[in-house]
Amino acid sequence: MRSKLLSLILVMSLVLVGSASQVFEKWCKEHGKTYSSEEEKRYRLKVFEENYGFVAQHNNNNSTYTLSLNAFADLTHHEFKTSRLGLSLPPSPFRRFKRTPPNQHPRLPSQIDWRQSGAVTPVKDQGSCGACWAFSATGAIEGINKIVTGSLESLSEQELIDCDRSYNSGCEGGLMDYAYQFIIDNGGIDTEDDYPYQVRQRTCNKDKLRRRVVTIDDYVDVPMNEEELLKAVATQPVSVGICGSERAFQLYSKGIFTGPCSTALDHAVLIVGYGSENGVDYWIVKNSWGKYWGMNGYIHMIRNSGGSEGICGINTLASYPIKTKPNPPVPPPPGPVRCNLFTHCSAGETCCCAKSFLGICFSWKCCGLTSAVCCKDKRHCCPQDYPICDTGKGQCLKIIANGTMTITSENKDFSHQPRGWTSH
Structure with a gap:
């Protein structure tokens, strides 16, 4: 009986404002929603319709608060709770x-x-x-x-x-x-x-x-x-x-x-x-x-x-x-990072050796990441939380709990990792 009532309220509401797909399209535009495939979009439309019915039923009652099709209207209740x-x-x-x-x-x-x-x-x-x-x-x-x-x-x-x-x-x-x-x-x-x-x-x-x-x-x-x-x-x-x-x-x-x-x-x-x-x-x-x-x-x-x-x-x-005490003085911004006596990188960068001989570095480059890992190819670097350089695939990896490796979800190739090499 409850589900039938929800469906009836939904149908009556959509008659007033247009078809479900039209309301959904307007909602997607308003909230900047896009989906990876048409199949995913159809599924989200179905979830949206169910939430629409729930909202309409609640707002039809004499309650002290109202509901709306907010930015979470394409999520199932389970998805919402878990995220x-x-x-x-x-x-x-x-x-x-x-x-x-x-x-x-x-x-x-x-x-x-x-x-x-x-x-x-x-x-x-x-x-x-x-x-x-x-x-x-x-x-x-x-x-x-x-x-x-x-x-x-x-x-x-x-x-x-x-x-x-x-x-x-x-x-x-x-x-x-x-x-x-x-x-x-x-x-x-x-x-x-x-x-x-x-x-x-x-x-x-x-x-x-x-x-x-x-x-x-x-x-x-x-x-x-x-x-x-x-x-x-x-x-x-x-x-x-x-x-x-x-x-x-x-x-x-x-x-x-x-x-x-x-x-x-x-x-x-x-x-x-x-x-x-x-x-x-x-x-x-x-x-x-x-x-x-x-x-x-x-x-x-x-x-x-x-x-x-x-x-x-x-x-x-x-x-x-x-809190009863004043805050400590604000520390000054970090200064340049010194690579050797004659070379430095800017604050927030990491010194990486570009050319060396017998263990002595003769040329430095600056990786635009704090506490980065310098790759052995002397051309790239990886962030500290993805410290393994896969020079063959051009990726930064990390070890996770089960001992396997995973690709960083933020930057998948070296071309984006260094954020601007600078030679010194």
Whole structure:
């Protein structure tokens, strides 16, 4: 009966706006979608039609929120869940590191939005990498850094994905507490501009790891109590875990999200404020799925919903960083890389020998990659995370866990790897 109702709503909706293929073509153009084959495109059209029916059925009900055919409308619900989530909880029982929040001011404002204070960076997009935990953690640190120092710095999720390997697992998932502890142990974190996001895990860049632009002193785990969470958000943006795998969450457009949803946590987001609308209280939540999801990347989630765990478990895994000290002086940019007494390459390059005799290099070239591997043919180089030169095929390879080799997915031939040789 349910499937028949969905089909009926879909048919009625398409009568108003045109055929399914016409709507799909318009949607593809709007979102810049292309497919590798006609077969793949037909399959995506079928998925799109099913999501269209789901959206139409929901929006036909009297709900506090609406759905739309957003950028994820050509994904099955399973595809969406496997590509966009990434909060990983350790096996039970999980002991949280910090349990007692400091005393906060008892008089709370009726509403607050940290975006209006300039304490929130623009919405980011984690892509198909399940590193929501890193985006949630950096978002909280960006917020408290702005509040304490007056400077809003966009911080490097890629550094956490590449380098925080004690407990977190990069694109395979992680936890904000561990990210905070990593940054404390490292003495700070680099900026997004200096260590940009790559949508995949790479080898940790030790040079960038030493650029500690923003620091934190400690972090706090908020007890599972909505009043305590409210006090925390009144002080600064707060990282939280939620269940983000509901189909309605995938296609959310606007309004106050009221579920239904599980409290089994699988996604990490950032609460940046709270408010009320028509007598309904809500959290202002920043997501990491890009600005084309929800309300320019944000969602309002119901607050004071009655359950101790909160909507989608939002009360159960809240934490935030503590910062009281100023940041260290910004280190100067790296200088030239010296090849020998008379030859150097620019910062961010690697010296590679072009001509040698009896082990002595007489001519140098510069590979436009940091800490690159110079190939034995003395003509090419490979990035440090794909360090094996296959000069016969003109490819850079790496050893993976099972002992076999794989071609880099980013650059498949030497002609693109060196990014500009310079002779010295």
